[in-house]
Amino acid sequence: MFQKNLEVLKVKNPVLASKLEKIDIANIKNIDVVNAESKDLIINYNKVNLHSSLDPIREAKTVWHRTIKTDLKVNDIQIVFGLGLGYLFKRAFVSSDSKIFLIEPFIEVLRFVLEYVDFSVEFSENRVFITDNIEDLNQKLQAEFLSGDKVEFLFLNSFAALAQDQLIKLTQTALEICESKSADQNTIFNQCKSWVKNSILNLQYYSESRPLGFFEGVFSNKTALIISAGPSLVNQVQKIKENRDKFIIIAVAPILKYLIQEGIIPDFATFTDASNLSFHIEGIEEHLSKINLVINSRAENCIIQKDFKSKIIYLSETDLAAQWFRDHTSADVGLYKSGGSVSILSYYLAKAFGCNVITFAGLDLAMVNNKIYADGQDLQCNEAGDYVIPGKVIKKLMHVKGYNGQMLPTRDDYALFIRHFEEIFRQEHNPARIINTSTSGALINGMEYMEFDDFINIIGSPSFTISQELSEVIEKTQDKWAQLNDSIYPELKNQYKKIQEIDKLAKPVISELREVCVLFEDQEINFDIIEAKISPIKDSMAQVRNDVVKNVFLSIYLQNEIWKYTRQYNTSVLPNLDDVKANMKLELEFFTSVNLAIDNIIQSMETAFLILDKKIPTVKNRVISIT
Template sequence: IHLIYGLGLGYLFQVASANSIGTVILYEPDLNILKIAFTLVDFSKDIEKNNVFIADNIDLLGEYIHKKSNTKNTPLMLTTRAYRELNNETFDEMVENIQRMIGSFNLDLKYTQEKFYPLTRSIIRNIPQLLNEIPLTAIKDVFKGKTAVVVSAGPTLDRNIETLKKYRDNIILIVVGTAMKTLAKHNITPDFLCIIEAYDSSKQIAGLDLSEVNFITEPYSNPNLRNFKFKQIYSHISQNMPVNSIWSSLTAQNINEYLSKGTVSYTALNTARILGCSKIVMVGQDLAYIEGQCYSKDSAYKDLECRYNKDNNRWEITAKNFEEFANSLSNSPDEEKRKKAAENRLRNLNNSLYYVKGIKGDKIPTESVYAAFIKPLTEFAEMFNDREYINTSMEGAQIDGYKNMPLEEALKDTQPIETREIKSDYKLDLTSLKTNITTEISNLKKTKEDVLNGEKAVKTLNNDLKRYKAPTVEVLKDLKKVSQIFLNLSTSKAGTLFDFITASEKIDIDYEMKMTGNFTIETLTTLIAKFSNYFNNAEKKIDRVIQLLSNTLEKL
């Protein structure tokens, strides 16, 4: 993808249009420049091309990038020095916005490709435990009008411990997993603990007494998290996490109120909203590295620090105690695997170092993922503007929509909460659940018939290509048949179990089809390999999921 910023007289745009075999996106936010340039120069041959797109605003640009991007083809931005200097005041900010947007798209795509199948398996495995979990909306507004404090594991959490103790009886305290050990060390018991990770993050809370803590998690979260003794477990069934539709469909639950943006802090904010809290205060939500610290000194990842390396003239993230960091990060019994996971994590953190606007107006270091969280938190406050939002970091990233205020000032007018008793008469319809699981098994068996037909069609295509050694009419007819089976499965099974378990292979085929301009022996060979992988893996995964569903059904 070639992203051209600024049309000017169109020379750069025309060069890209003439030479790029991929996608060309022209971003020109000034409509007057577009009008003048199109009047002076004939761009008709350029704009008629199927691979050329023109955007005059950031939202339309985002649509084009989302439509055409892939984890394998990160956009390359091209512009002229004159155009950068002309828009010097806004250029850097615009580039940061585009980088965050591309990063967000790539994260979503990568997550879909790598996680949908294992998450689907996790949900099915979790079903026996999910029977006893109460949907969070079943206790909606139970703490209406109260003040909620959402605690994250940022460095400034340490400075607010005593204030949290002072006002503990006056607030609904919600903590994310990485901050739980910090609170426990200071004998602070939260009302709710939020953990939504798909990987085994149980070390975040290992060894703690959680019997008086309510646990909030997702249907897909790691099964080991449900092994702890909690007061009660509540399900937060995020609607924008597609795999959650598996559980909502099986149980006919309305999940419209469950919002998430990939960060547990967002889930905690939405929890406070669903509970009815009218004032929501964030603690430790720094989203940046403060005075060299990445996390609270007593949190799960306390060993990370961010320092400026004068020899390399750059900020670097290291682990003060590498062994402890590796142990906190991975639950693997294999020391080498723990070490490798820690090394990869440090490498990724350093490769994604970023700078954001701080509360004090300065630029402060962070990682790109944290930078990407700023906008969703801002949008949350804008979307639900019927309550008050306060950020007590005072030194971290600026999050618009939240008042910047010390915790003492934010809580000084709160009053003790008389009762924290939570009652719910929610009961899951077990008979209906069993019926729906049986139906899913039947649907997968029927889908497998189409998959087997796809395998046969791919074999025919491959044999004909070997026979003719060219993209003949017969070969292209075979390709059309294979493509039609694939497209029928992709469209008719969208949002179903089959769609989730084949997401990775589907993305690979989509990418190859986007990139294939002409059918040659080479491109056809690549497509055949991708289609073969899709249908073969689909057959295997269907069998595994059917077995998993059958085993789960026996346990109910």
């Protein structure tokens, strides 16, 4: 029996299978099999019955119905804590078609049970995931949970008693992941349309830029100072000026004006937001020619067209448009982690540069002494406790632990950024030393905290010439980059033509769907009439939906609409007339959104072509230098 179960686990979770295979069943001494009063078998682990000694089947059924109050859909998730002999797991399995993430905290229990109970059928289903540790389960949840999915926790009292700390940790971390993923998805839905527009329009200025991948390791073993906008920066500005030549300064966009006003010209300025970026350069445009720009490929288009010293494009691995660009040019352009904030992006930038000391200044991620930013803005709250600027609610306030142990007020999105940083430092290997000089701000686990003076003492007095090293890369890659820009141009033209073809197919469908929806107003309507009207356009509808999902720009632009469509569409084998009516209304909404998306994307492409048509033939003759 064990081998049969093991073969399935080798496919599902090979690491777990390997651990189980190394456990000799003969060495397990603390598990006994006994009979419940119902005559069903139960197991006793460390002198504790893992199931009801009266009726384990009834216990599992009761727990399931007490916990699950509404119908679960296929994308919902049941987290079953504790397998035992499988009564609760099997109840979850047969009662719903949802996903099941099963964690057995006691690996010897799992090894013992798999010796005698056949779970191979259940384990082999794609919707079932099994592990023995919280980290695996959290990674699975991180990968599969989407906003709107329900997550239910199922456990027996015996497991709650025996593994209380693990259960508490599991629920806390799982809820944090769901909260974070929901926030991430809301950001995607709110910004995806701007991302597409910016990604296309920014292509106009790629010829005078370079991708970050060309600069991998260019500042190997150098020190980077990433300057964020937190209030503690006020106490460090003078020290930064006094030691200006000892590190590479990377300034996040929101602090740029403040630094320049204080007489500090950073080496790099990072921009990542999809909108409202022009504010960060108002009144300081004459200084931009002294600063190297690093810009996310989908950041607002108004920035890349400014006269910076040089321009570096940051392509994110989670951005489908960036992947499309890489796939049609070269892997050398580089795809990098997507930061939840511009400070996180700046960290990945310093890492790509090869810096062996990455230090943060002004990274408070909390309100220090009632101040919000380094420019002295005071924290103001409305009656509901929300952080506000004049007349406008910005973010919910909460409290986080400070480095010195005190609880500090912060924005809810800052709390998520803290979590993102901690997740980065927990999961990835970075040989660089990560230092935070904001000892009055929030505690970010994984960072080394020290005062700014101590940071200066450890780095000594290095010497390097940033402009020369950047110029060498730019000049060396001139011809290669020109060729890559030449190759992406026809691909963009090809996308333009494909989207026009989808538009031609979609517009007649919209007209027919409108007529179908009007038919439902007739009290005498029936299935035959509706089917006769829908049948001629079914193939076109399917073709458009398929083409939209496959098209890189449309699929990004319509993420919200695609999510809504897939979630709300009724797939019943025998739908009633109301189901069909709701589906047709949903189809009309979706196809109308497709039509609007096409109009906007085509407009962005045609705007880009006005410049690209002139630039591309002359790219190879352009020479960019930094002085």
